[in-house]
Amino acid sequence: MTYSIGDVVKKTGLSAYTLRYYEKEGLLPFVKKNASGVRAYSDEDLRWLTMIECLKDSGLQIKEIRQYIEWFNEGDSTLAQRLSLFENRRKILEKEMARLTVVMNKIRYKELLYREAVRVGNLDIATNERRFQHLKKKLFESPDDFDK
Amino acid sequence: MTYSIGDVVKKTGLSAYTLRYYEKEGLLPFVKKNASGVRAYSDEDLRWLTMIECLKDSGLQIKEIRQYIEWFNEGDSTLAQRLSLFENRRKILEKEMARLTVVMNKIRYKELLYREAVRVGNLDIATNERRFQHLKKKLFESPDDFDK
DNA sequence: ATAACACCTAGAGTTTACTCTAGGTGTTGA
């Protein structure tokens, strides 16, 4: 079973431009073409696109994904490099999630504060209400840096 | 108390280039300059930089941050717009965290799998071990899309 | 007084990941 580029656009949501670009960047080294140059994607190619999406979502750049694919195609001699890539990614994702949690708290504080400010029609009044002062102290190291 | 651009570089970790760029983009509308054009940042400006960092970390683009700052400076007539901005951000951050959780599971699976593959020296053997087949089924909708 | 240093502006250059254009090929239904 093979698929035209139009089929793959429908299946993946990627544009045809992007699919050709990925190929040019070495992310799909085994896509077949017929005599007149028209691409025929295999199920294997589609699985690679799934993996590429995952690696992209994890924050890898395209050249890093290409490196991974090269390692994969070199076989078991590159297992250690690939393990190391996934370890680093996991650590980076952990940091990223911790960072997002901190940001989320700040944004949620702002959302609550502005909900109250809209209710009373005045930001300063809301900011000085005891429960927001309290919340701010609980959430931030330097609370007054956060009144902008 | 005021600070030179060099002081602010040390305090924030931003480059002087970036600080001037932010100013050019309207993120620091009130930085004072002396007669010969040298910047003197106030504590208020530093608080704005803290807020800008938070908004950037939440995923806002620079032009959106400028919009927020403009709204802030217009006063209480823009409370509703600012509330709406924070609501949207909170929703986007929730989605982002959910997305990262999914990616994290996949990367952790890969890390475990490759740790075992390195141990036995062969990726296929590790992939076919019962516990990894089991883990894969538990984690993914289309498990075989994930063997790349 | 002169060299080092920190700062300035305007504008050009960089990086990443696309996105599009121009000009062309091959297939197919009326």
Next chain:
DNA sequence: TCAACACCTAGAGTAAACTCTAGGTGTTAT
């Protein structure tokens, strides 16, 4: 047969967020 359609390549263009260069000003330590 001929128009519509899907596809092709090479290369140019875009957006965002910096980052740097060139050429200049003002201050300070020796």
